[in-house]
Amino acid sequence: MWKKIVLGVLAAILVISGIGLFLASNYFYGVAIARNDKGFLDETAAITVKDEEEREQIRIEREEWLTTVGYEDLFMNSRDGLQLHGIYIPGNDLNVDNVTVVLAHGYSGNAKGMISFAQYYHSRYGYNILMPDDRGHGESEGDYIGMGWPDRIDYLDWISKMIDQNGKDSQIIVHGVSMGGATVAMLSGETLPEQVKFLVEDCGYTSAWDIFEYQLNDLYSLPAFPILNATSVMTKIRAGYLFDEASAVEQVKKATLPMIFVHGSDDTFVPTEMVYQLYDAAPVEKELLIVEGAQHGNAFSVDQTGTYKQLINTYIQDYIDHRGQM
Incomplete structure (x- = not known):
């Protein structure tokens, strides 16, 4: 009984994590790769x-x-x-x-x-x-x-x-x-x-990987894994290339x-x-x-x-x- 409950909880966590990672990669694809207004460029002190x-x-x-x-x-x-x-x-x-x-x-x-x-x-x-x-x-x-x-x-x-x-x-x-x-x-x-x-x-x-890894840390204080990995795969699917490629x-x-x-x-x-x-x-x-x-x-x-x-x-x-x- 407890084994089934634990497995169910783990499965739910994996599903929720997967959905969260998908949403995060889709968001960062929109910010970095999709054709749209890049408003964040006006807000960074680096430019x-x-x-x-x-x-x-x-x-x-x-x-x-x-x-x-x-x-x-x-x-x-x-x-x-x-x-x-x-x-x-x-x-x-x-x-x-x-x-x-x-x-x-x-x-x-x-x-x-x-x-x-x-x-x-x-x-x-x-x-x-x-x-x-x-x-x-x-x-x-x-x-x-x-x-x-x-x-x-x-x-x-x-x-x-x-x-x-x-x-x-x-x-x-x-x-x-x-x-x-x-x-x-x-x-x-x-x-x-x-x-x-x-x-x-x-x-x-x-x-592309290096600059996005740098910017992800600089702008969002986030590590590359797993968001950059997922966004790179999203970019491969939607734009045809991986960041490290x-x-x-x-x-x-x-x-x-x-x-x-x-x-x-x-x-x-x-x-x-x-x-x-x-x-x-x-x-x-x-x-x-x-x-x-x-x-x-x-x-x-x-x-x-x-x-x-x-x-x-x-x-x-x-x-x-x-x-x-x-």
């Missing part, structure tokens, strides 16, 4: 958030710049049938070397969030610019965030599209920030066309192209220590830049020494085939 008026002013200035230089909306279908959108800005007379810079935006961002980089590459070098909206972002289809893993294949296809559009003599630079940095790192482990010359990885994470550090181990690694010294959203793991794992020509005082995603604007831009220029001089004078 410098501009007020609404300042953001609107920046939006207006970006739109004005795009209109001034001229741009084209590009579309392509992903290998799993999503329509993806990108903004393409043709180069100018300075672009004698037929270079295109592909810019990868961050988590919950969009193509236009990379305009400060586009302005630099376009005004300084005259390069063509492609700014894709990742799946689940901006004007691209998709109801989930890929954390760089499916996106690496999307960027591979965007690169192919640029080569088809601009010719076999194209030369391509890929530069990503935050999740875009992780995307670039994940892309680095793929077989890339010979037209890709070098990669810039800025404040990316080592893997989406590993930038494992992909970087297979890299073959020169890379620049950048991170802010004061980044507490994607901890600075992660860049050292990425840098150490890369078996390629590489440079590491830690920008003093920079928080998450603002190393380019905070760098008062100009070292960030100097590194880019050095790589352009060293790895771009120069067919004329800049």
Whole structure:
């Protein structure tokens, strides 16, 4: 009799625990992976958030710049049938070397969030610019965030599209920030066309698992097990990938192209220590830049020494085939 009661209680506990774990994983999937407003990003002290008026002013200035230089909306279908959108800005007379810079935006961002980089590459070098909206972002289809893993294949296809559009003599630079940095790192482990010359990885994470484990502890004071394990399985079911599968550090181990690694010294959203793991794992020509005082995603604007831009220029001089004078 007592044995049956104990077994019944244990079974009830297991069922309740299972339901609770399912609900928790579904909740965290909605918070972290599902396509929706990520309001928690505005509330974390780890990211410098501009007020609404300042953001609107920046939006207006970006739109004005795009209109001034001229741009084209590009579309392509992903290998799993999503329509993806990108903004393409043709180069100018300075672009004698037929270079295109592909810019990868961050988590919950969009193509236009990379305009400060586009302005630099376009005004300084005259390069063509492609700014894709990742799946689940901006004007691209998709109801989930890929954390760089499916996106690496999307960027591979965007690169192919640029080569088809601009010719076999194209030369391509890929530069990503935050999740875009992780995307670039994940892309680095793929077989890339010979037209890709070098990669810039800025404040990316080592893997989706690592960054979610860090954030789960930082934002909720919770351990990874069992919630992160369950959410990873939920993500596999609904989005097609596991968190530990989406590993930038494992992909970087297979890299073959020169890379620049950048991170802010004061980044507490994607901890600075992660860049050292990425840098150490890369078996390629590489440079590491830690920008003093920079928080998450603002190393380019905070760098008062100009070292960030100097590194880019050095790589352009060293790895771009120069067919004329800049």
